[in-house]
Amino acid sequence: MGKTVLNLRFFCRISVLAIFFLCGTAVVNAQDAASWKEKPVTLRVSNQPLGKVLEMVAKAAGSKITLQDVSLWNINEPTSLVAKDKPLDKVLGELIGDQNVKIRYEGDNQIIVEPDKKGDAVKDELVVSGQVFDKETGEPLIGVTVLITDGTGKSKGGRGCVTDFDGKFSLRLNRKESITISYVGYETISKQILKNENNLVFELKASIELDEVVVTGISRRSKNSFTGSYVEVKGDELRKMNPTNILKGIQFFDPSFKIIENNNTGSDPNAEPDFQIRGDQSLGSKSMNSMDLMLDNVSSRPNTPLFVLDGFIVPMSRILDLDPERVETITVLKDAAATSIYGSRAANGVVVVETKVAPDGALSVSYNGTLTMQTPDLTDYNMMDAATKLDTEWRAGLYNPSNAAQMNLYNKYRRNVLGGVDTYWLSKPLRTALQNRHSLSVAGGTDVFRYSLDINAAMQPGVMKESSNGTKGVNFNMTYLKENFTMRASVNLSESNGSNSPYGSYSQYTRLNPYYIPEDANGNQIKELDNNTVSGTSKLITNPLYDATVGIKDMTNSLSMTTNLSLEYMILKNLRITEQLSYSRGMAGSDRFLPADHTSFAEYDDITRKGSYYKSSGEMSSWSSNFGVNYNFVKDKHLVSVLGNWTVSEDKNDYVNLSATGYPDPHMDDFIFGNKMETSMSNIGSENISRSIGLIGQFSYSYDNKYSADFNISGEASSRYAKHDLVPFWSIGGRWNAHNEPFLKGYVSNLVLRASYGVTGEQNFSPSDAIEYYSFAETMRPYNSFPVLGALLSGLNNPDLGWAKTHNTSLSLDVGFWKNRVNVTFNFYNNITKELLTNYDLAPSTGFPTMVMNAGELQNRGFDLSVNVIALQDLREQLFWTVSANANHNRNKIRKLSDYLKKINEEQMASATAPLPQYREGESTTTLYVVRSLGVDPVTGKEVYLKRDGTKTFVWNANDKVPVGDTNPTISGTLSTSVNWKKLSCSLGFTYKFGGIVYNQTLVDKIENQNVAYNLDNRAGQGRWEKPGDVTPYVGFSPTGANTPASTRFIMKDNEVRLATLNIGYRLTNEDFDFLRRASIDVLTLNFTTNDLARISPIKMERGLDYPFARSYTLSLSIMFR
Secondary structure, three states: OHHHHHHHHHHHHHHHHHHHHHHHHHHHHHHHHHHHOOOEEEEEEEEEEHHHHHHHHHHHOOOEEEEOOOOEOOOOOEEEEEEEEEEHHHHHHHHHOOOOEEEEEEOOOEEEEEEOOOOOOOOOOEEEEEEEEEOOOOOEOOOOEEEEEOOOOOOOOOOEEEOOOOOEEEEEEOOOOEEEEEOOOEOOEEEEOOOOEEEEEEEEOEOOOOOOEEEOOOOEEEOOOOOOOEEEEEHHHHHHHOOOOHHHHHHHOOOOEEEEOOOOOOOOOOOOOEEEEOOOOOOOOOOOOHHHHHOOOHHHOOOOOEEEEOOEEOOHHHHHOOOHHHEEEEEEEOOHHHHHHHHHHOOOOEEEEEEOOOOOOOOEEEEEEEEEEEEEOOOOOOEOOHHHHHHHHHHOOOOOOOOHHHHHHHHHHHHHHHOOOOOOHHHOOEOOEEEEEEEEEEEEEOOOEEEEEEEEEEEEEOOEOOOEEEEEEEEEEEEEEEOOEEEEEEEEEEEEEEEOOOOOOHHHOOOOOOOOOOEOOOOOEOOEEEEEOOOOOOEEEEOHHHHOOOOOEEEEEEEEEEEEEEEEEEEEOOEEEEEEEEEEEEEEEEEEEEOOOOHHHOOOOOHHHOOEEEEEEEEEEEEEEEEEEEEEEEEOOEEEEEEEEEEEEEEEEEEEEEEEEOOOOOOOOOHHHOOEEOOOOOOEEEEEEEEEEEEEEEEEEEEOOOEEEEEEEEEEEEOOOOOOOOEEEEEEEEEEEHHHOOOOEOOEOEEEEEEEEEEEEEOOOOHHHOOOOEEOHHHHOOOOOOOOOOOEEOOOOOOOOOOEEEEEEEEEEEEEEOOOOEEEEEEEEEEEEEEEEEEEEOOHHHOOOEEEEEEEEEEEEEEEEEEEEEEEEEOOOOEEEEEEEEEEEEEEEEEEOOHHHHHHHHHHHOOOOOOOOOOOOOOOOOEEEEEEEEEEOOOOOOEEEEOOOOOEEOOOOHHHEEEEEEOOOOEEEEEEEEEEEOOEEEEEEEEEEEEEEEEOHHHHHHHHOOOOOOOOEHHHHOOEOOOOOOOOOEOOOOOOOOOOOOEHHHEEEEEEEEEEEEEEEEEEEOOOOHHHHHOOEEEEEEEEEEEEEEEEOOOOOOOOOOOOOEEEEEEEEEEEEO
């Protein structure tokens, strides 16, 4: 017993000593950790990834850092650091910020970053750990970036970690997310995570891989050394701005990219938009027939940019019909250093579209749907009601009390007004349109083979009744990866069907008097509303609503198929060859049938002239082949990249336009039933084949990631010209990454200067201008001189015709402050287009009035400015607030004109109607020339004009026209802001323009020049001169219209601010909502977007003359299934 007590005492003493020893050791270790975590750090870093900066800080402190089971935000985002004798713990705290992690210091040199147990734990998070080795040497790789992505390489917030000194890593992520392993000098690999994974092993193969790249279509260029001017935007950001038309969203990121608003077509779902980058590079545009639009013949739109889809040049229609959900990124290339590889087609800029790739791993299914409500925007229409219109007619003296016929007519209208008739004609052909778009995507595969299948359909009815546009598409992509060989293939089928409204041009409804009754007692539309004689002449006024009941057929359709094949083989780790093949085929057609009972034939007596049919049909095919060799060489601080590319292509298209009259029976609604083929030039056809061959060379050099230089050259020979010589286009550019200089490191986050000069071309013209073309347009009728059918020479060709060439100078500055939370980009450009294609007068003996020659010269000079600010960034609360603003200023000047255009100027100068473009040397292409006005003379009621010499006159003379301003705004751009808090997002976007002028056509047409037989703007009854002494802005009433000529009296400042977009979105996950888990849904995202919600402008002018504009409200649903 005593021995047992003695042993117990001994054990207790030993335990106490052990406890004191352990506590002492812990205290000593804590004191050691407390001492060395305060170790001073001196380091300056600019624009390096956060993961790399953490490694550099640890090395400067003589320690090692391990990220243990954590996923840091912005791990791959550039950051900057200036530390001088600053404690290590404080430096790390500033870098990592307020993320849900804690920093632990162990021993004398071990830093461990681990999850903060106090932070919000996320259910169902997976823990993944592994090690990364060099495949050849077997050595562990330190500082490898392990990024959490969605499987396509896209990361939200840049979450991830870096490997430690043993090449190990561990992090947390959600199921079905992927980890992407990347390291400079090695191939990037990716793996999808479906469960907890421990001890994963990744072996990276050495390769000269570029880090972040700029997608130029033909090649991928390193962002850190690229000398060109470009803007890259993610598809997600574009869809927030406009979910149904992503091209409209580009303006919020690139102020020089503009979609030209067409005041005639408004929101017509079948209208083709017009684009512009950095101003007009060519003079004027021609009218386009329907087949030009459907077959993408842009020769009559010489300022249209080039579109590239997944590395292949495509028609503009392919981009417009593309499902917005398939777009991954859009890159706009703007200067010669960026676009010269496209040579003869790059003068107007290049828009490069990249679609989504198949994600990693297991089968994934996703659905995206949008429901859009469009409402007509009639804000700027201000028409008289019935009582006001009749009163205005009385005040204008149209009804003489002593004239029985006039008083009977007045009393007829008066009875209607007193009976409550007040027809609001503007609303009659309109509706609230509900549009919908659906897309279903299935993707999957293995590390070797990946595939994706996308099916989409859209139905877009317009706000005018019975107008619509519908598209359907199927797209299949596959990728095969095996050792050094990569093969990608895709097949795309798309169909588009359009219906134009049978209700006719919207401008008809703005002219109808509100005291007319559109329907008879049985509710049927009345064909003839009135034979109005109040203006002194008989005016037959028909009811356009009646036309919608007679069986009009007005449809368009197109079908296209495209197949692409891309092969890549890596011969060496820095040498690869590529081959790209593409084939496209398409068909298009249109039919427009107007029955005999249509109101446009109301005044025809001959039944064989009533009814008409216009039919167009065409097809196109094209193929292209691109063979490329790419070589990258790295030694010490030197990086050399060389690209060679050989291209060959062929394009074919043919179409025919037919017209006929005489369709007495509305059921005979096929072209073959026509009584007579038209003998006008509307019956034409065309068949074109063009081939081209080109060579492209690129040489890029970069030293120490500071100094870079690019040289690009391309040569192209085309069958579109009589001479088939290779014509060279080239560019040279330089770049200085000044933030990497030792004396600037840490003081600025980013400081880059870029400069480039080069020559690009454009060939948007008709082939018949250069090559002798014959037309069979006359086969529908004999020559006027003798009855023989045959082919005619289309025009006098010019065998010396060549490409117009644009000489582009660009200077750019990129500046970033406050760890890149404030970024400013400024681009100055000076583009001079020489040898413009212009018409020259010919002698009558040639048989042709003009011939196209290289003669004109045009200059565009301006700047782009973009400012992006992260105003608030709270990583712990996941709260972010960003503000962005951009601006563009562009002025062009005509430096040389042809005699033909000078002659056109003379004709337009003599015009008394709306001001037409005047092309004068030394002036802008958008300058307005009108006669100066001093207003309406109070004594006589006549307008007083200023002559060129400054003297006054009552007589308008075309010779007194002077330049009064520019319709192009002095400055235009956007302002946007977005707030993201956890899974909730909200963004707001405004557009603005200031400094331009506009001729207010509404004031002229609906106030002074309108025949009083038609309805008027409400302002027509106000401010009219009636008697001597009246001081008014408008002349007195004239029954048939005042025939007011163009003057500065109707010139107004075109300043505007528009609330262009508002977006609210919320992301639901199955971690938070059980019903999603039960429905096997991983993520469900809801977005609400409204476009063109409000507009502030001093100008009240009718918008949407043939088709009204509309506001849209879109609800988007995106579902990712488990």
